[in-house]
Amino acid sequence: MTGPTPTPGEPPRALAEPTGFVEVYRRVLSPQTRRAIATKVSPRARHQLKQWVARAARDGHLSERRGERLARRQPELLAGADRVVVTADRGPRVARIGASVTPLMARLDNLTAVTAALDEAGVPHFRVRGESHRSSVVAVEATHRAQACAALAAACGRVPGYVSVPEGTGQPAAGFETKTWDRLADAPVVRLTWYWTDPQRRLVLGQAYGCDVEFWTREGDTLVAPRSNAVAEQVTVAAPLVLVPESRFTGLASPSAPATAWTRPEFAAPRPDDVPFPVDVVYTWVDGTDPAWLRRRAEVAGVPYHAEAASAARFLSRDELRYSLRSLHLFAPWVRHVYVVTDDQVPAWLDPSASGLRVVSHREIFTDPTVLPTYNSHAIESQLHHIDGLSEHFLYFNDDVFLGTE
Known part of the structure; x- marks a missing residue:
């Protein structure tokens, strides 16, 4: 019909x-x-x-079933309570569980897994400035390819890792299977990824934070890159390696972090778009339901305010600050210090002794304390630069500002 x-x-x-x-x-x-x-x-x-x-x-549902089949076929991949099968990058992946998983942590973990495997195998390598802040890049001379791939395959076997071709259309393949490396035998660049997830499996960090291994070819006295990068596509073979901070290679890393990355001189110099100075974050926060704060405000209730300026909605807290701080932790690990400016208030859930965090009273920043208390946000903002220890470069946030990833 x-x-x-x-x-x-x-x-x-x-x-x-x-x-x-x-x-x-x-x-x-x-x-x-x-x-x-x-x-x-x-x-x-x-x-x-x-x-x-x-x-x-x-x-x-199919991914879950594939994960169950994987666990039955290769139980050693899920050995230990810190491993679980998740669905990511269009397929089931074995991931490690981390209580405080962040993009920077996943990036550094993938990078460390690659460099440690190459070091253990005695494969020379150096860091390259890539096009992304999320992924990292390691260069290996093409003559060492077989040795490097064997070392990386072994690393993927110890902790389940995955291999793909950056910018390719294919899905990441199991790096702990020999056939995967056979298929990628001629790829000029391969990406190694070890997946991470949080205990609730709500956040999965995968391929975007992987480590690319580029195979550079020797032409006379130079090494030539297999693809373009942000600085140099050729380096001198005889030039010695230099030690630089991780912030040379990603904006996620703090500029104050120690030098831990070995690279060629061509990649060691700072670029105009680098941020070599510390950056702080300043919040202004108020809890309009706090009885002590309400009493102080009632004492100046006779002061004429515009109806919108006096609206209780302006002082209402829905704990947005809690989630804004979490977004900083995840997506802005380069922030040095966080200052929360309040009228002698502290959120009940906040640990004022947390590293890198300080609660600042209005009384600490107003040059004329006789004008306090004030409920004018413009007046408060005009005094923020008086915060003791504040970096010359800082970001001013309201508590309902949330950061994300690109």
Whole structure:
């Protein structure tokens, strides 16, 4: 049977939908969401959406099943309580669990795994300034390729790691399987990734934070890169390595971190877009439900304020500061110090003794304390530069500012 014939130019009034699609669609989306979609989306588009939702759910289920098969086939890959199968980069991956996983931590862990494997095998290498702040790049002379790949394969076998071709279309492949390295035998660049996740598996850090291994070819007295980079595509073979800080290679690293990276002189000099100076963050925060603060404000209630300036909504705290600080921890590890400026208030959940954090009272920064208390944000902002120890370069945030990744 066929459905009713639509008027020319109109979408079909009825479309046969597989029951499975509809069931998954209704299970995944709330009734309110479905009603909102129905009022704004055509029947054909809704049908396509149901197919997409069902397919996504099915793929996720397949990934779980593949992970279970992997655990049965190679149980040694999941040995220990710190390993788990997650779905990432379009497939099941063995990941390690970390209580305080951050992008910088994942990046450095992948880099360290690669350099340690090369060092153990006696393979010479040096760091390269790549195009991304998230991934790292290590150069190896092409004549050492076989030795380097063997060392990296062994590292992937000890802790499950994955290999891919950067900017390629293929999925990461298991670096602990010999056939993977056979397929990539001619790749001029390979990316090594060890996956990380948090205990709740809500955050998975993978391929974007991997370490690229470039195989440079020798041409006379120079080594030539297999692809372009941010600084130099040729280096002198005889030039000695130099030790530089990690901030030369990523903006995620603090400029005050010690020098730990060996590289060629061409990559050692700072670039105009580097940030060699410390950067602090300053928050202004208030809890408008604090009884002591309310009493102080009531004492100056006779001062005329514009209705909007006196609105209680301006002083309402929904603990946004907690999540803003978490976003700093994840995405701005280069921040040196964080200062929280308050009217003698401290959030109940905040540990004022935490490293790199200080709560600052208005009384510490106002040159004329007789004007206090003040509830004028512009007046408070005009005194922030008086914070003791504040860097010349700092970012001023309200508590509802959240950082993310590109």
